[in-house]
Structures are given as C-alpha cells and as structure tokens.
Amino acid sequence: MSAATTPSSRSTVTEREARQVAEAAREQDWRKPSFAKELFLGRFRLDLIHPHPLPADDDVQRGEEFLAKLRDFCETKIDGSVIERDARIPDQVITGLKELGAFGMKIDTKYGGLGLTQVYYNKALALVGSANPAIGALLSAHQSIGVPQPLKMFGTQEQKDTFLPRCARTDISAFLLTEPDVGSDPARLATTAVPDGDDYVLDGVKLWTTNGVVADLLVVMARVPKSEGHKGGITAFVVEAASEGVTVENRNAFMGLRGLENGVTRFHRVRVPAANRIGPEGAGLKIALTTLNTGRLSLPAMCVGAGKWCLKIAREWSAVREQWGKPVALHEAVGSKISFIAATTFALEAVLDLSSQMADEDRNDIRIEAALAKLYGSEMACLMADELVQIRGGRGFETAASLEARGERAVPAEQILRDLRINRIFEGSTEIMHLLIAREAVDAHLSVAGDLIDPDKTLADKAKAGAQAGAFYAKWLPKLVAGPGQLPRSYADFHPSGHPDLAAHLRYVERASRKLARSTFYAMSRWQGRMETKQGFLGRIVDIGAELFAMSAACVRAEHLRATGDHGREAYQLADAFCRQSRIRVEELFGRLWTNTDDLDHKVVKGVLGGAYEWLEQGIVDPSGDGPWIADATPGASRRENVHRPIP
Numbered sequence: 124m125s126a127a128t129t130p131s132s133r134s135t136v137t138e139r140e141a142r143q144v145a146e147a148a149r150e151q152d153w154r155k156p157s158f159a160k161e162l163f164l165g166r167f168r169l170d171l172i173h174p175h176p177l178p179a180d181d182d183v184q185r186g187e188e189f190l191a192k193l194r195d196f197c198e199t200k201i202d203g204s205v206i207e208r209d210a211r212i213p214d215q216v217i218t219g220l221k222e223l224g225a226f227g228m229k230i231d232t233k234y235g236g237l238g239l240t241q242v243y244y245n246k247a248l249a250l251v252g253s254a255n256p257a258i259g260a261l262l263s264a265h266q267s268i269g270v271p272q273p274l275k276m277f278g279t280q281e282q283k284d285t286f287l288p289r290c291a292r293t294d295i296s297a298f299l300l301t302e303p304d305v306g307s308d309p310a311r312l313a314t315t316a317v318p319d320g321d322d323y324v325l326d327g328v329k330l331w332t333t334n335g336v337v338a339d340l341l342v343v344m345a346r347v348p349k350s351e352g353h354k355g356g357i358t359a360f361v362v363e364a365a366s367e368g369v370t371v372e373n374r375n376a377f378m379g380l381r382g383l384e385n386g387v388t389r390f391h392r393v394r395v396p397a398a399n400r401i402g403p404e405g406a407g408l409k410i411a412l413t414t415l416n417t418g419r420l421s422l423p424a425m426c427v428g429a430g431k432w433c434l435k436i437a438r439e440w441s442a443v444r445e446q447w448g449k450p451v452a453l454h455e456a457v458g459s460k461i462s463f464i465a466a467t468t469f470a471l472e473a474v475l476d477l478s479s480q481m482a483d484e485d486r487n488d489i490r491i492e493a494a495l496a497k498l499y500g501s502e503m504a505c506l507m508a509d510e511l512v513q514i515r516g517g518r519g520f521e522t523a524a525s526l527e528a529r530g531e532r533a534v535p536a537e538q539i540l541r542d543l544r545i546n547r548i549f550e551g552s553t554e555i556m557h558l559l560i561a562r563e564a565v566d567a568h569l570s571v572a573g574d575l576i577d578p579d580k581t582l583a584d585k586a587k588a589g590a591q592a593g594a595f596y597a598k599w600l601p602k603l604v605a606g607p608g609q610l611p612r613s614y615a616d617f618h619p620s621g622h623p624d625l626a627a628h629l630r631y632v633e634r635a636s637r638k639l640a641r642s643t644f645y646a647m648s649r650w651q652g653r654m655e656t657k658q659g660f661l662g663r664i665v666d667i668g669a670e671l672f673a674m675s676a677a678c679v680r681a682e683h684l685r686a687t688g689d690h691g692r693e694a695y696q697l698a699d700a701f702c703r704q705s706r707i708r709v710e711e712l713f714g715r716l717w718t719n720t721d722d723l724d725h726k727v728v729k730g731v732l733g734g735a736y737e738w739l740e741q742g743i744v745d746p747s748g749d750g751p752w753i754a755d756a757t758p759g760a761s762r763r764e765n766v767h768r769p770i771p
C-alpha cells in the first residue's frame with residue numbers, strides 16, 4: 124500500500140492543497156449567461172428569466188402521460204406506512220417502477236428510456252416522493268448522480284450503448300465518492316485504481332453509498348497513481364456491483380428515509396476494464412461536479428412535494444381543529460405559520476420550475492441556480508415541516524401508526540420532518556453549498572484580481588493583476604450606484620390592475636442586488652486573502668442571493684400564471700406574501716453581515732476545543748457507545764458478510 128493511501132498520511136493534505144484540488148475540478152469558464160451570477164454582481168438581468176421559459180408541447184404531452192401512470196401507481200401500489208414499518212421498499216414496488224419506466228425517466232428513448240425533460244423528471248420525483256421519500260431518493264440517486272447522468276454527459280458511445288439500456292429498465296445504479304474519513308474534501312480520497320494491463324485494480328472503502336445495497340452498477344471515484352503513460356488523479360469508473368472483491372459490508376440505518384438502501388462498500392483487488400473508465404484519468408471530480416449541476420435539482424423537487432403535502436395537511440387540520448370557539452387557522456399565531464408554508468411552497472416551486480426549464484433549454488449556465496435551489500429548498504422545507512408539526516401539536520409529534528392505533532387519521536408529520544432533514548446534508552451540506560456558491564459568486568472578482576491576493580504570485584503578476592482590476596472596477600463600481608430599482612415605474616408589467624404590486628418587489632431585488640455586490644466588494648477590499656476564511660459572512664451573502672433569486676422566480680411565475688389565466692390572482696397574492704416575508708429575512712441578513720458574533724464565536728470555539736469549558740459538561744452521563752469516531756478503512760479483504768441484495 125502506497126504512502127498516499129495510508130490512514131496516517133491523509134491528514135498531511137494541507138488546506139491549500141485541498142482547495143487546489145477543488146479549484147481544479149470546478150468549471151472555469153462561463154460560456155453562457157447566468158441570471159444568478161449577474162445577480163451577485165449587482166446586475167438584475169430580468170430578461171434572462173422573463174418571460175418564463177416554457178416546455179415544448181410534445182414534451183408536455185409525454186410528461187403528463189407518464190405522470191398520470193405514475194400517480195395511479197403511487198395511489199394503488201405504494202403503501203408508505205409499510206415502508207416505514209419494515210424499513211425497506213418492497214421488491215414488487217421496485218419491480219413495478221422498473222416496468223413503468225421510472226428508472227429511465229431521464230434516459231433517451233433510443234436507449235429504452237422515457238426521455239423526459241428535467242421539468243417533468245422533477246415533477247415525477249415530487250409525486251413519488253410524496254408517496255414515500257425513500258422511493259424518491261432511490262430514483263434520484265439512480266438517475267441524477269448514478270450511472271445514467273455522467274454517461275449521458277461524458278460517456279463514450281460504446282459505454283452508452285452498453286449501460287444505458289440496462290439502467291433504463293433493469294439495473295439500479297449508485298454513486299460512490301464519500302469514504303469513512305473523506306467527506307467534502309476529496310483531496311484526501313484514499314480508494315485507489317492501479318493500472319494493470321487493460322484493467323484497473325480497485326482497493327478501498329466507500330461510505331454512505333445510496334442504493335449501494337441493491338445496486339447492479341456503480342459509479343466509483345478512485346485515485347489513479349501517476350506513472351509512465353498515466354496522468355493519474357481522481358478518476359470515475361463504471362463498476363459491476365457483482366464483481367469479485369466487491370462487498371457490501373453494512374446497510375446503514377438513519378433517523379429518516381428508513382427505506383433507503385444505503386451501505387458501506389469495500390473494494391478488494393476489484394478488476395475493472397479500462398473501457399469502463401468515464402472520461403480521462405484525473406477528470407473524476409470535474410465529472411462529478413458537472414453532473415451535479417442539474418442533478419442537484421432532484422432534491423428541491425422532493426422538497427417542493429413535501430411543501431405541498433405540508434400545506435394540504437395544515438389546511439385540512441386547521442379548519443377542523445377548534446380552540447377558544449374558532450378554527451386554529453383563524454388564530455394569528457397559527458395563521459402566520461400556514462401563510463409561511465403556502466407562500467414558501469409557491470416560491471420553491473417557482474425556483475424549481477424556472478431552474479429546470481432553463482436546464483432543458485440549455486441557453487443559460489445554471490450551476491449557481493441549481494445550487495441555490497438545492498440550498499434554499501432543503502433549508503425552507505425543513506422549516507415548513509417543523510411548522511406543520513407545531514400546528515399539529517401533540518399529534519405532530521405522534522407517529523402515524525400510533526395515531527391510527529387509537530382511531531385517528533394516520534398523518535406522518537413527524538416522519539416528514541425526519542425524512543427531510545438529510546436534504547441539508549445530501550449532495551453537499553448547507554455549509555459546503557455556501558462555500559461552493561460563494562466561490563462562483565466572486566469568480567468575476569478573482570478572475571481579474573485573484574493574483575493580487577495569491578501568495579504564490581510574483582510581483583510582476585501582482586502588478587499585472589492590479590492593472591486588470593483597476594480597469595474592471597473603474598467600469599463596474601459606478602454601475603452599482605443607481606439602477607432601475609430607484610425608478611417608480613420600473614417593471615410596470617408586474618403591477619396589473621387589481622393585483623398586488625409585484626413591481627415594487629422586483630425594484631427591491633434590483634436595489635438589493637447592487638447592495639449585495641457593494642458589500643461583497645467591500646469585504647474583499649477589507650479582508651483580501653483572508654476572505655475565504657470568513658465563512659459566516661460568505662454564508663450570509665449566499666443566503667441573501669438565494670432570497671433574491673426566489674423572489675425573482677416567484678414574481679415571474681405569478682405573472683406567467685396571470686398571463687395564461689391559470690390562478691393568476693391567487694398566484695399574485697402568494698408571490699406578494701412570499702416577497703414581503705423574504706424582504707424581512709434579507710434585511711436581517713444584510714444587518715448581520717457587519718453586526719454579528721463571528722469573532723467571538725471563534726474565541727469560544729477555541730476555548731471549547733482547548734478544554735476551557737469542560738466543567739460545563741458535568742452532571743450528565745453519555746449514552747454513546749465505545750469505539751473509534753471514524754471506522755478503520757484500511758484496504759484489504761473483507762471480513763464481513765456481503766449484504767448486497769440485488770432486486771430480481
């Protein structure tokens with residue numbers, strides 16, 4: 124075993140080296156316009172999202188026909204309570220979904236798939252996820268990050284011909300990147316793929332392999348050592364799950380998504396044909412990140428479905444439950460929660476549909492929009508579910524099985540709260556999403572001025588960067604002083620007679636966008652090279668951008684619905700309510716950019732880690748078991764039973 128793969132050597136990767144690996148993997152160029160990128164730069168490009176883009180008629184027909192079949196299947200073949208009770212999706216349900224074509228929703232028809240658009244794929248995930256979120260996760264992991272998506276974007280024709288028909292109808296796929304000691308820091312990836320003739324030999328352990336327990340095909344990220352004729356680096360492979368040396372050592376159990384087939388997978392001298400390598404050596408992380416640009420939209424899709432269900436239950440329950448002589452919905456304390464759920468669900472669906480349609484049209488670069496949709500959707504869905512539990516009171520804390528046992532409607536409110544919680548961690552935690560989006564948001568600044576704060580650059584490089592930065596900011600900064608948001612009649616199309624004034628909200632977004640850009644510039648000037656350490660500040664910058672994007676999407680969707688005569692008046696009311704709620708959050712975030720406890724928090728953390736407050740932990744017992752914090756992932760033969768369980 125090489126020194127690069129020993130557990131002790133992983134910790135030698137410096138923060139700078141880790142950042143360099145992540146930076147090398149990200150897309151460097153912006154070849155297409157991006158609404159969200161412009162928003163962070165203080166340029167409110169409403170023309171990029173309005174009028175609302177629309178799907179083609181044949182895409183709509185194909186999508187609606189499948190949704191009708193899927194709805195019937197969900198209503199007649201799926202019992203979410205059984206999945207929750209048994210912690211497993213019945214084999215016959217998975218088989219039925221295969222026969223329906225649900226595993227090939229995003230796969231082209233020429234490979235046996237349904238060829239649905241991103242818009243209808245997301246609608247399908249929202250629908251099936253409402254029946255049981257574990258099924259939504261199964262289908263999403265298979266298609267959004269499993270074998271189909273990376274092959275669609277980076278695979279050879281031979282690979283597509285070989286694997287896509289299997290993924291469309293018979294095989295389940297999984298994506299394997301995370302390791303016991305490697306999460307969002309891929310520079311420390313320890314799984315190796317050593318070239319050997321026409322094969323690669325894989326060794327290592329992968330953790331939290333969603334679908335891994337039942338998968339037939341795996342996308343595995345492994346490090347190829349650099350050698351003569353081999354560039355090396357983190358590389359993607361398609362691996363047959365039944366290959367000799369592949370062992371699923373454990374099926375993991377979680378607080379939510381109890382039907383999720385998620386495991387620990389060990390590779391011991393697993394031979395993988397070189398023909399199964401996706402893309403060139405060293406391109407694995409770039410493939411993974413590019414795949415996630417649209418793959419991330421699957422999570423907010425299921426968050427939208429959860430929001431719709433929360434609204435339905437809140438409406439029905441609050442109308443019949445009375446307190447002090449009237450329905451609880453009419454008490455302001457409860458009514459404000461219902462208003463929040465309704466308005467936020469509308470906005471989340473607006474963000475999702477807009478981002479998805481832009482992904483289908485491929486006119487815009489949506490890497491920031493998709494990331495914002497994932498970040499915002501996962502955070503707001505958890506808040507909505509928490510509010511539903513509060514509205515339901517003691518019944519919200521009680522399980523559906525217990526409610527049914529004593530004769531009441533089996534409403535799984537506590538389950539949806541548990542099931543949604545993982546979305547703030549799945550496919551990039553909220554904290555990582557903040558950093559990822561912040562990096563993209565400041566890309567224009569780093570492109571012209573990055574060398575000024577790079578300690579490895581020469582004085583000549585810094586001088587050149589200074590000249591470039593001076594030219595860029597001389598043109599850019601004056602545009603942040605004034606804009607259409609200060610003109611009372613701007614965006615007048617969004618204030619039709621008899622409707623709430625959404626134009627005022629768009630003017631606010633335009634003004635706030637310029638303020639956001641000014642704040643970012645000031646912070647870069649103040650902290651320079653230390654900017655990347657100001658994670659609290661960067662997180663708030665991103666959260667402001669997410670709110671502004673959601674407000675923009677909500678207004679555009681409301682106007683689209685009004686123009687097409689589809690619940691336009693109600694849509695305007697919901698958009699107005701959301702924007703007013705969002706503006707309060709934005710103003711609070713702007714205030715917290717400069718008035719916060721970040722520095723004090725850092726001092727307290729150092730005290731905690733140094734043991735200064737251990738006395739505060741006295742007076743309890745710790746029910747945790749013994750054992751290491753991180754399991755040993757030393758490569759080698761498995762000593763455990765293989766719990767791999769492919770679905771026949």
